[in-house]
Amino acid sequence: MADIAIGIHGGCGTLAKDLLSEKDWAETRQHLADSLRAGWTIVKKGGRSVEAVEAAIVVMENSPHFNAGHGAALTENADHELDASIMDGATLGAGAICAVRTIRNPIKAARAVMEKSDLLLITGQPADDFARRVGLDIVPNSYFTTQRRVDALASLKAKAERQEIAMASEAERHGTVGAVALDAKGNLAAGTSTGGFNNKPVGRVGDSPIIGAGTYAANGSCAVSCTGMGEIFIRRVAAYDVSARMRYAGKGLREAADAVIAAVGSHKIGAGLVSVDAGGKVYAPFNTLGMARGWIEADGKVYVATHQDVHEMGAA
Amino acid sequence: MADIAIGIHGGCGTLAKDLLSEKDWAETRQHLADSLRAGWTIVKKGGRSVEAVEAAIVVMENSPHFNAGHGAALTENADHELDASIMDGATLGAGAICAVRTIRNPIKAARAVMEKSDLLLITGQPADDFARRVGLDIVPNSYFTTQRRVDALASLKAKAERQEIAMASEAERHGTVGAVALDAKGNLAAGTSTGGFNNKPVGRVGDSPIIGAGTYAANGSCAVSCTGMGEIFIRRVAAYDVSARMRYAGKGLREAADAVIAAVGSHKIGAGLVSVDAGGKVYAPFNTLGMARGWIEADGKVYVATHQDVHEMGAA
Numbered sequence: 001m002a003d004i005a006i007g008i009h010g011g012c013g014t015l016a017k018d019l020l021s022e023k024d025w026a027e028t029r030q031h032l033a034d035s036l037r038a039g040w041t042i043v044k045k046g047g048r049s050v051e052a053v054e055a056a057i058v059v060m061e062n063s064p065h066f067n068a069g070h071g072a073a074l075t076e077n078a079d080h081e082l083d084a085s086i087m088d089g090a091t092l093g094a095g096a097i098c099a100v101r102t103i104r105n106p107i108k109a110a111r112a113v114m115e116k117s118d119l120l121l122i123t124g125q126p127a128d129d130f131a132r133r134v135g136l137d138i139v140p141n142s143y144f145t146t147q148r149r150v151d152a153l154a155s156l157k158a159k160a161e162r163q164e165i166a167m168a169s170e171a172e173r174h175g176t177v178g179a180v181a182l183d184a185k186g187n188l189a190a191g192t193s194t195g196g197f198n199n200k201p202v203g204r205v206g207d208s209p210i211i212g213a214g215t216y217a218a219n220g221s222c223a224v225s226c227t228g229m230g231e232i233f234i235r236r237v238a239a240y241d242v243s244a245r246m247r248y249a250g251k252g253l254r255e256a257a258d259a260v261i262a263a264v265g266s267h268k269i270g271a272g273l274v275s276v277d278a279g280g281k282v283y284a285p286f287n288t289l290g291m292a293r294g295w296i297e298a299d300g301k302v303y304v305a306t307h308q309d310v311h312e313m314g315a316a
Numbered sequence: 317m318a319d320i321a322i323g324i325h326g327g328c329g330t331l332a333k334d335l336l337s338e339k340d341w342a343e344t345r346q347h348l349a350d351s352l353r354a355g356w357t358i359v360k361k362g363g364r365s366v367e368a369v370e371a372a373i374v375v376m377e378n379s380p381h382f383n384a385g386h387g388a389a390l391t392e393n394a395d396h397e398l399d400a401s402i403m404d405g406a407t408l409g410a411g412a413i414c415a416v417r418t419i420r421n422p423i424k425a426a427r428a429v430m431e432k433s434d435l436l437l438i439t440g441q442p443a444d445d446f447a448r449r450v451g452l453d454i455v456p457n458s459y460f461t462t463q464r465r466v467d468a469l470a471s472l473k474a475k476a477e478r479q480e481i482a483m484a485s486e487a488e489r490h491g492t493v494g495a496v497a498l499d500a501k502g503n504l505a506a507g508t509s510t511g512g513f514n515n516k517p518v519g520r521v522g523d524s525p526i527i528g529a530g531t532y533a534a535n536g537s538c539a540v541s542c543t544g545m546g547e548i549f550i551r552r553v554a555a556y557d558v559s560a561r562m563r564y565a566g567k568g569l570r571e572a573a574d575a576v577i578a579a580v581g582s583h584k585i586g587a588g589l590v591s592v593d594a595g596g597k598v599y600a601p602f603n604t605l606g607m608a609r610g611w612i613e614a615d616g617k618v619y620v621a622t623h624q625d626v627h628e629m630g631a632a
Contacts, residue, residue, distance in 0.1 A: 122521065126518045130519075231434070235408045240528065
């Protein structure tokens, strides 16, 4: 029996603390803890890490506080296109969908692609059709919309009209959710789900559905889920690069992950990731003001954070 | 001034020699040579490797002998969805499009995404719209169709009805085109373009538009374009893995590329790639019966091949 562990992130585009009420922050922390417990419960019972990753991400997709599923960012057309991927480190199996519009929980569709198709990545309407065919919950696109995102889009469009695009905060542009887990059989898994960024062009695909860029897991090495400006994470093959530095250069998880955040950050973007190694140590570095995140390691204690300060939320 | 070099592949799904006429093989070799010369002319004049890669791929996209552009594989719906990507090793800039239907030369659209947008990957109709907006040639979907692909799809569908799916040859399933180049300033570049595989499900995206999987280039390391069952190349992050093994494990290009073909091949699939290192050595390994390929290195001689035997086609 290996140590078990779970780690999550809710995006590195965290707002400054004073831009939301303490009630909002408390609810965000609670949903992070709920997400962790949903995953932990599975691996604690001997379940598979890939199931834990899915369960943890579903909680964040269902929460309005994160940019995935309900609460996802709005495109330039004021609707939603969602991306997700999942990878099973035991088999190097993976599944992903991008630019989907009606799947309540995109991470479930990613897993279904991995387990119920011969494909790895399906884009657009055929991915929505696939999800319906395998029996996943289908919702109207408006299900994903929250007032906060409508306001954010209006604010961004107003800024764009005033030629202030550069002033759009990281928080208005980015955010993603992800999870990594290690189960008792030593199997690692990772998953990522996103709505992209507010005001994103339709058809734009970032790193979240790209295995190697936004998501990667390989037994004996690590599991990684990334958050930040996806275009840079793709160019840097960021998630796999953590594993490659460990496997080929003999680095430990922290050193490898820090190097990847530095490489991605060298492009002057906000960046973060959550990772776990084969020993069950979770590491969640970021170079931004904050990153919603949390973890449970062998001691079974739930830790969550949105900025620098870490909150212990009791036993798992 | 560095040595200049160009290498190309036309897919590892090469048919057995006796399945096509010698006239067909000769024309295929001629188009490979034309592709090489199109790219070589650019780097010989001091042009950029990324321009050479685009020019070489355009020739193969325009040839009916390769599974990209005109002559691309047909989807299950008997139409075409095309994918392409390009990467500039000097800047780690990259662009890609997937599931496009009307862009005469998808590799040009990939380059336009890199150079004329803030995005990296655009999917579906918005990618077609983008290409039109930046002035690329737009064609009806039927432009891509050749009788050979129509016959191949009919054959596959007939086999499927007889439950002989497993008997579909690699050649009926796969094929892709790609190019790598090194210019006189030492800049590496790589690109890949594909129609996917015959009878592919609509919405399926393989490795060709995925930076890190099907395409990768980084100055000082290597440029790589892959061919084979894309789902496996994505899981193995194949193109970047060649570079990672060189950079982190200190391997040379041949050893790194052979290791990646072995890793991908361990999934019991046909696999190939073309690569070039920072010294201008081209290496194009494959584990199949044949792979259309060619190269010009410092000596300026044009070499092309479809199976084991290599043909010298004169000076560049």
